[in-house]
Amino acid sequence: MKPPTPRRKISNRSLQIILTLRDLGIIIDLYLFQGMLSGQIGELHFPGIADRRRNRRLTMLARANLIVGGPLPLGPLGAATPGTAAGLGGQWFYQLGPAAVEVIANHLGIAPDDIRRRLRKGSPTARAHALEIAQCFIALRRIATKSKGTFQVLKFHPEAFFSYRLNLSNGTSQEERFRPDAHVLVHLGDIGEEGKESRPRQLFCEVDLGHTSSSEWEKKLRIVGRFCSMVLPKLNHPSKADSTYKADSNEIAPVMPDGDRPLYLILTTTEVRAINLKQIMTRTLGDTLPNRLIATFADLAELAGPPISPTLSEKDASQKQESIPSLALSSAARARRERLAAFLGLSASYLGPHASESSPLSSVPAKPEKD
Numbered sequence: 001m002k003p004p005t006p007r008r009k010i011s012n013r014s015l016q017i018i019l020t021l022r023d024l025g026i027i028i029d030l031y032l033f034q035g036m037l038s039g040q041i042g043e044l045h046f047p048g049i050a051d052r053r054r055n056r057r058l059t060m061l062a063r064a065n066l067i068v069g070g071p072l073p074l075g076p077l078g079a080a081t082p083g084t085a086a087g088l089g090g091q092w093f094y095q096l097g098p099a100a101v102e103v104i105a106n107h108l109g110i111a112p113d114d115i116r117r118r119l120r121k122g123s124p125t126a127r128a129h130a131l132e133i134a135q136c137f138i139a140l141r142r143i144a145t146k147s148k149g150t151f152q153v154l155k156f157h158p159e160a161f162f163s164y165r166l167n168l169s170n171g172t173s174q175e176e177r178f179r180p181d182a183h184v185l186v187h188l189g190d191i192g193e194e195g196k197e198s199r200p201r202q203l204f205c206e207v208d209l210g211h212t213s214s215s216e217w218e219k220k221l222r223i224v225g226r227f228c229s230m231v232l233p234k235l236n237h238p239s240k241a242d243s244t245y246k247a248d249s250n251e252i253a254p255v256m257p258d259g260d261r262p263l264y265l266i267l268t269t270t271e272v273r274a275i276n277l278k279q280i281m282t283r284t285l286g287d288t289l290p291n292r293l294i295a296t297f298a299d300l301a302e303l304a305g306p307p308i309s310p311t312l313s314e315k316d317a318s319q320k321q322e323s324i325p326s327l328a329l330s331s332a333a334r335a336r337r338e339r340l341a342a343f344l345g346l347s348a349s350y351l352g353p354h355a356s357e358s359s360p361l362s363s364v365p366a367k368p369e370k371d
Contacts, residue, residue: 017064022046023057024107027066030096031104032158033137034118034130037072037091043138043307058094065099072127084269084297085131093127095119118160125211132207132297133158133181136267139304140184143344146305150347152187154200164255165246166226178227180204186263188345201261208268208277217277218284225288228262231255263343264292267300271332293343299336303344 017023022045029044030036038051038058046054061067072093096104096119105112122130137156144153162183165175182205204224212220232255266281268274274294281292341351 017060017066019066019103023061023066024103026058026061027096027100027103028107029134030067030094031100031108031115031118032161033134034122034158034160035093035095035127036134037085037093037131038069039091040085040131040134040138041094044141047307058092062094062097065097066103067094067100068097069094085128085135093131125209128209129181129207130158132209132267133205135297136182136205136207136300138307139300140186142304142307143346147346147350150188150350151344154185154187156185157183164227164231166223166230176223176226178223178231180224181207186344201263202255203263203265206264206266208266208273210269210273214276214280217280221281221284224264225285228264228289232262262289262291264289265343266292266294267297268294269297271296271336291343293340295336295340295343299333299340302333302337303340 019027026041026045029041038055041058042049042051042054046057058067058069062069069092072091098119101112101115101119104110104115137153137158140153140156144151159179159181163177163179165177167175182203184203184205185200186203187200206220266274266277268277274296277294281294285292338351
């Protein structure tokens with residue numbers, strides 16, 4: 001006999017609702033990502049369930065003021081950039097509602113005032129940025145599912161939950177903030193001695209909507225280089241720990257001792273923008289962070305493919321992907337996708353017969369290319 005699902009009763013002037021575990025998951029995700037589309041919520045929390053049922057439940061949560069929804073405002077990407085959340089179209093945008101503060105505080109142990117500070121609506125650009133971070137998580141999750149263990153997502157921390165201040169050690173109290181858009185713990189499927197998997201690796205992701213200037217990117221990349229060269233090596237030797245860095249709050253995820261192993265991925269809008277960012281990265285970082293890559297949103301979307309739901313088999317999903325107009329039809333786009341697959345440690349079988357013979361996946365998985 002299936003055990004009963006734990007529920008929590010929420011009383012509100014507008015509606016009295018009993019929360020399920022799925023409802024709690026939706027509320028927590030909206031807190032973590034600061035906003036999601038109805039389709040993103042559906043893929044994570046309503047797999048294989050009709051949109052009508054999903055929308056009915058979201059409407060109930062909205063009437064209880066647990067979430068707030070409305071038409072998606074056009075951000076800086078508009079609706080034409082392939083592979084982006086904004087390009088999905090026809091969906092509603094949801095954020096946390098005021099009644100969710102008590103729920104989050106009880107389940108995550110966070111002070112209500114800290115939660116309320118995160119309920120700000122934000123500009124269209126901030127909303128678009130939040131959606132692309134959520135879309136990055138969904139794409140990596142799809143890849144992990146389809147890779148059958150070659151690539152695994154262990155934890156995903158959006159920007160507000162991985163933020164550290166660095167002391168510049170120049171005799172002043174000046175600090176820099178290292179705050180990637182996402183901090184991800186991954187397994188790349190590489191096998192160590194005695195057939196055991198290697199320890200998890202850190203993947204720092206950045207989402208670029210095209211509005212950040214070259215000087216701002218140079219400043220951001222210098223901070224990335226200092227964090228990876230000053231902080232991470234010291235964590236391998238706890239006795240050498242010092243006050244070089246500190247977390248912004250008690251919610252912040254811990255840094256993992258990773259030495260020179262962290263991965264750094266920038267997702268951007270177009271191939272032209274990717275080339276420009278690559279030039280900035282090369283002259284700013286040099287050899288500081290060798291495991292790095294710049295890809296487009298479309299590259300990641302192509303690699304992830306459509307979601308596999310309980311009602312859609314892998315074969316059907318593959319056929320569905322083949323029917324979608326694909327950037328992978330061009331040799332340049334195919335090469336970019338193969339570089340991204342190698343960067344994530346995917347096996348040659350992941351790309352199937354479309355992988356080129358010269359692909360780094362066609363033999364032993366290669367280390368990520370250096371810019």
